[in-house]
Amino acid sequence: MEIKKKDIRALSKEQLRDFFVEQGEKAFRGNQVYEWLWQKSAHSFDGMTNVSKETRKMLEDNFVINHIQVDQMQRSSDGTIKNAVRLHDGLVVESVLIPTDTRTTACVSSQVGCSLDCKFCATARLKRMRNLNPDEIYDQVVAIDNESRLYFNRPLSNIVFMGMGEPLMNYNNVLKAIEKITSPEGLGMSPKRIIVSTSGVPKIIKKMADEEVKFGLAVSLHSAIDEVRTSIMPFNATFPLKDLREALEYWYSKTKNRITYEYVIWEGINDTPEAANALVKFCKFAPSKVNLIEYNPIDDGEFQQASNDSVDMYKKILERNGITVTVRRSRGKDIDAACGQLANKK
Numbered sequence: 001m002e003i004k005k006k007d008i009r010a011l012s013k014e015q016l017r018d019f020f021v022e023q024g025e026k027a028f029r030g031n032q033v034y035e036w037l038w039q040k041s042a043h044s045f046d047g048m049t050n051v052s053k054e055t056r057k058m059l060e061d062n063f064v065i066n067h068i069q070v071d072q073m074q075r076s077s078d079g080t081i082k083n084a085v086r087l088h089d090g091l092v093v094e095s096v097l098i099p100t101d102t103r104t105t106a107c108v109s110s111q112v113g114c115s116l117d118c119k120f121c122a123t124a125r126l127k128r129m130r131n132l133n134p135d136e137i138y139d140q141v142v143a144i145d146n147e148s149r150l151y152f153n154r155p156l157s158n159i160v161f162m163g164m165g166e167p168l169m170n171y172n173n174v175l176k177a178i179e180k181i182t183s184p185e186g187l188g189m190s191p192k193r194i195i196v197s198t199s200g201v202p203k204i205i206k207k208m209a210d211e212e213v214k215f216g217l218a219v220s221l222h223s224a225i226d227e228v229r230t231s232i233m234p235f236n237a238t239f240p241l242k243d244l245r246e247a248l249e250y251w252y253s254k255t256k257n258r259i260t261y262e263y264v265i266w267e268g269i270n271d272t273p274e275a276a277n278a279l280v281k282f283c284k285f286a287p288s289k290v291n292l293i294e295y296n297p298i299d300d301g302e303f304q305q306a307s308n309d310s311v312d313m314y315k316k317i318l319e320r321n322g323i324t325v326t327v328r329r330s331r332g333k334d335i336d337a338a339c340g341q342l343a344n345k346k
């Protein structure tokens, strides 16, 4: 019977060094192989030219190198690129490259499907199938960095965890991926250019604060009134606004990082001055920025983007209270690559 080979990319550098020592080789071989696996994104042991043939064979006998595969790439008329990414077990997630004049942002997935049940989000309909491993998150970033160099002649500049899944429900793997992305032995990106977006898991937000993470935090709020929020984001019943707010205050007290809120205004749901004032009240405790994002219809018309007048009304009320506001237009809509549209349609 053939023994199942282990995924070598699940090993830390220390574990890889230990493995070589156990095999009677020098520990630094572990560093060399680690560099091939991460910095050089090697897909096979064959190409590891500074490693002897015998060692390569030994690695081959013990391990596999799992890698994502970009199955399909779609380009939007606005330059946005969506990758359908096949994982080693055949499941598929999506990631998106969003170009502006000066930046390239990667929007990456953290889970296959999602366990949250936001009524307005296409990913919610897939349910959660599994968490992504750190290497599967890292590989999405590498793929987009390569595409950015190829099509825009510049490296990737920013990363947002706003693809499929709830990053804080897969926190350990997301953190490991970010460690590799920011490490000089990985991509060497600054954590300041990374934003993790969450629907709000209070316990994990506090944990991040305690660990004094250096990346940014965005919260998908959409309503600062419990009753309304629970009706559109049912998990709010488990993690009510009071707990979320308390966790965010703790986050701010530890990190002194401004908090970004993502917020869609829907007709008949949260398009009143009362709703806007509740938002002001919720986020006033710390320097905040509110991104008013455009709704991307996913279905039957249960949700409708509010009028421009409602958006202006929010903007005025927020700005009057010293809160920074941006109104964000969607990108990549024609290829279903915009916020909330990732659902493996193809």
Ligand code: SAH
Residues within 6 Å of the ligand: 120, 121, 122, 161, 162, 163, 164, 165, 166, 167, 197, 198, 199, 218, 219, 220, 262, 264, 293, 294, 295, 296, 297, 298, 339, 340, 341
């Ligand atoms: N689970 C994380 C990451 C997903 S991010 C989170 O909730 O933050 C995706 C962002 O797009 C979130 O802010 C989400 O609320 C928003 N979104 C979901 N569906 C959308 C839709 N149909 N139109 C616009 N934004 C949507």
